Amino acid sequence: GYVLANQVSELIGTRANLFIDGKHRGASVKNAKKISENEYAGMDVILVLGGDGTLLSVAKEASNLNLPVIGINLGRLGFLAEIEREEIEEGLNKLFAGDYEIEERMMLHAVLLDGKETTALNDIVVTRASSTLKILDLDIFIDDEYVDDFKADGIIIATPTGSTAYSLSAGGPIVDPSLNSMIVTPVCPHKMYSRTIIVPPEKTVTVKCKAAIDNEAVVAADSEILGKLSGNETVVIQIAQKNFKLIRFKGYKFFSVLHNKLVKKES
Amino acid sequence: GYVLANQVSELIGTRANLFIDGKHRGASVKNAKKISENEYAGMDVILVLGGDGTLLSVAKEASNLNLPVIGINLGRLGFLAEIEREEIEEGLNKLFAGDYEIEERMMLHAVLLDGKETTALNDIVVTRASSTLKILDLDIFIDDEYVDDFKADGIIIATPTGSTAYSLSAGGPIVDPSLNSMIVTPVCPHKMYSRTIIVPPEKTVTVKCKAAIDNEAVVAADSEILGKLSGNETVVIQIAQKNFKLIRFKGYKFFSVLHNKLVKKES
Amino acid sequence: GYVLANQVSELIGTRANLFIDGKHRGASVKNAKKISENEYAGMDVILVLGGDGTLLSVAKEASNLNLPVIGINLGRLGFLAEIEREEIEEGLNKLFAGDYEIEERMMLHAVLLDGKETTALNDIVVTRASSTLKILDLDIFIDDEYVDDFKADGIIIATPTGSTAYSLSAGGPIVDPSLNSMIVTPVCPHKMYSRTIIVPPEKTVTVKCKAAIDNEAVVAADSEILGKLSGNETVVIQIAQKNFKLIRFKGYKFFSVLHNKLVKKES
């Protein structure tokens, strides 16, 4: 990636000051000053070189600081990246010309009983704690209303952004990224009638681990483990207060990107 | 049904003036004056005795006139009805005591090329015109953006209210009725990757019949046929301007009604 | 197609006598004698120029006469055709060299109450009789055992060959063509727990239209309408006595054909 980072640095030239964050302090990129991870404040744009995973990993900090993000796709799929590898020069020119729009993407906020909390751009996933193959037994509530119990491998609460990620693999629908909502999908539910539920953004989704012995779950936010749930413990999920800001060049088409990346690259 | 209608009339007594609409002019119900179908104006409430189908059949007129509707469920499932057959007296008392809330439900508006238009509370369905078993070939657009072509038996554009009806049978998700959105689900799509798409209420869904010979579709709104689509013709679907107003007693629980009606009665 | 038919005729030259069947009596193909449709007897091979639909249309007669069939794919997908358009010369050479194997494909046999009967290579479909959008109400039996009632748009009983056709669109699995079995899949079932059922070849599947008013279904075999089902009428489906014989060149790979045709061409 550092060859590419240097190429990007050269293409940017004197048009901007370049910084490299703490996760990549080993990188030697020309004209780029190194910063520690908590020094994003004061930046104008975060430029991510990588796949969607890399982009997800800066989402929390970027949204906290209201910093817009643009991705150069080095990964396989890269739904979120706006610039493909072969369009870097053109993309940077549009960026510096201000020829772009900011697309707001809602995020989720999750809190555990012990106070641990985080935000996620794709999804909050409750899944089996280990490889014991024991099925989970979960109660789901929307606001104060009991929905159902799910004996399942897990449950996914996705944003519209995450609706094309793990949620889709579990059978969930594709949700237009401008429709703020939570997409609740069980993974391998025992009950044959279980379906995805689409929840409005002003409501709260609570997942509760039932009090059975050995009923232990892991909660992950964008694939990062946040903590565990044992019997009677809950994770409470709401829409986050701050959005993630994606830089999109004018003419960005959600469905053609979807088709090109999801269908063509996968076949 | 008329035994029940008379029972309802007696239970209402002098608390209200009762009218019977033109569709049921054959009915002899005590104390009920007959009106023609276009005389709903000036009424306070429409009381529907029947299943969801009967309730759907007054939705268009009721929403036009901003009249709230309450259903007494004589059908098998009856998601929309608030009063079950065994709770009529109690239900009417709550109604006259004003012990209820109005639940707003969005509707869809569909227009054909020839100007025919209608609204629907559950769904707009594009389906095969006859029993020739010929598959349809449809292009779908969201606003001006081309989504994909669907070779399928048909396509369903549902409201959240309709998400628990035909849309669910075709594999669609359950959408909380307070989340205004359009749920676009293909019926038996050829393409294995086709999924439900959830569209925000400010966008427009256009279904276009491709120009192939014998590619003829029927458009139906809440199961009533609106018209036909031949090659290159479209149906344009948006959220309707007026909502449907359902009377709900306090304490109404969407998910427990769903579970009781969808799961228990079906098993 | 007749340009191609003449090209095939030339490539065959004197290696075989060529006949054209009654459905294509308008075709003028060099060196090809015209026969009526019931004169296939005495032939060695049926050569089909077209898509899977064309091939399906000779399946019944070919299996009756134990005649092997080879297809030249002019259609879009063509799972059954062995020769692609760009490989005709090579394919014909293999055919005349005897460098092939016969792949046996089971067929289905369907009988209506009035005695009408037929066979099908892909599927027997029970579907709505008209475009009234009325849902069907069907009882399913396997041998004498009652399975369930299906309120649905229809039901598909497919062969393994048909498992990659309409049955797949309705959510059915892919069945290895060498596993004789019947794949029973409802189309848009009301009951959320309805699933595909795989039935062994020695059993009988009976579909019965319930006795409700307006409950009228059409029965189709390989998309050809066989007849209607009204209240209490049945269609009885079993494995046919005779197989369909497909000519396959050595090295034919089911899953790579599936992947190339089903996934790549569709994306």
Next chain:
Amino acid sequence: GYVLANQVSELIGTRANLFIDGKHRGASVKNAKKISENEYAGMDVILVLGGDGTLLSVAKEASNLNLPVIGINLGRLGFLAEIEREEIEEGLNKLFAGDYEIEERMMLHAVLLDGKETTALNDIVVTRASSTLKILDLDIFIDDEYVDDFKADGIIIATPTGSTAYSLSAGGPIVDPSLNSMIVTPVCPHKMYSRTIIVPPEKTVTVKCKAAIDNEAVVAADSEILGKLSGNETVVIQIAQKNFKLIRFKGYKFFSVLHNKLVKKES
């Protein structure tokens, strides 16, 4: 369970000699001699008190010794048990009267590269080795033919018996238990077109872990962990040589048991 075991012992009386296996050596059951786990040889019938899990746990040994098994259902679902808790006396009388049939159920045999092997009555599951949430990357082969690669949470190879267990939760079909076959279903596959594949009993299914770093899977047989798969390692699955023999009273109906247990108890 031991109250029940004593009740069963009393009901059996002098009609048979009763033994208790090594797993339950703590149990004090009247008139029952204790045996170690490898002393089943010489028995006539294995009587299982418990749910399907308990029955699965004796399947391997029972099939090795060709011993028929009958279950008394103390669990929640109990598809395999023939005797419900409230029918014990009647069931035991039928058993001693010989008023039953033997239903043969195929099993699967799985071998790892290191030679570890086992059999399973429900399924062989390849799943994530830990809770890292890393997706697996697996290649599937049927005999020597490459089928596809699956980026997924796992893959299930089920018997018809197992088709109503985990395989069903993952979206697989219901397979009549008399149709010997392997039901291959991915769990949350990335590729939207992935479907269940039904494989004939004479073929071999091979699951291979791709050579990526961190691509480590666990193989489980009937929920018991057999071993791990790292990069380039395989598990090879075939139909087992010996069947599992279930005692069924005359008049046993697969689909009514299925409906009662799967649908009614779950709703």
